Amino acid sequence: MERRDFIRLTVASAGASFIAPSLTFAANEQQVAQTSDIYYTKESAGRWEGKVATHLPSIEVTKTEGNATIKITTAHEMKGYEHYIVKHVLLDKNHKFLDEHMFDPTKESVPVSTFTLKNYSGTVYALSMCNKHDLWLSSAEV
Numbered sequence: 001m002e003r004r005d006f007i008r009l010t011v012a013s014a015g016a017s018f019i020a021p022s023l024t025f026a027a028n029e030q031q032v033a034q035t036s037d038i039y040y041t042k043e044s045a046g047r048w049e050g051k052v053a054t055h056l057p058s059i060e061v062t063k064t065e066g067n068a069t070i071k072i073t074t075a076h077e078m079k080g081y082e083h084y085i086v087k088h089v090l091l092d093k094n095h096k097f098l099d100e101h102m103f104d105p106t107k108e109s110v111p112v113s114t115f116t117l118k119n120y121s122g123t124v125y126a127l128s129m130c131n132k133h134d135l136w137l138s139s140a141e142v
Contacts, residue, residue: 039127039135048133057088057128059140068142070115074128078105085111086129093122117142 045052053075060071070090078084084105090098090113101113111128120142128136 039137041137051133055128055130055133055136057126057136057138059124059126059138061124061140061142063142066119068117068120070117070124070126070140070142072101072113072115072126072128074111074136076111076128076130078103078109078111080105081131083132084130086131088113089127089129090115091125091127092120093124095125098124 040046040048040052040055042052042056048055055074055076057072057074060073062069062071072088072090074085074088076085085103087100087102088111089100092098098117099115101115103111117124122142123139124142125137125139128138130136
């Protein structure tokens with residue numbers, strides 16, 4: 001290899017080492033912007049448009065003597081570890097964690113969780129996580 005060819009190749013390689021990471025970073029930022037949904041809702045089901053009825057958690061609130069009982073149900077069949085609801089998570093009005101219930105699909109045939117909150121008022125959020133169809137969010141007033 002001639003000396004001039006060697007110098008050109010070295011300069012080109014050095015330039016590529018500065019440009020390639022920038023291009024890769026820009027492509028990753030664009031991909032993150034396109035898939036920025038962390039959870040799905042009834043109004044925004046994204047790529048899971050046909051899964052709303054069986055993945056969106058429903059919340060039932062019952063109040064008695066300063067306590068609120070929150071019952072979360074997801075109308076999803078439990079097919080063992082092949083396809084199931086992994087867990088329900090309960091969040092407060094500020095999206096802070098309150099409680100969760102993890103499911104064992106070999107023992108639980110219906111994903112239902114019950115939580116008791118003392119002296120709570122405001123919105124609660126329920127997350128339902130499916131092992132194949134991501135995370136779903138709904139809310140209710142207490």
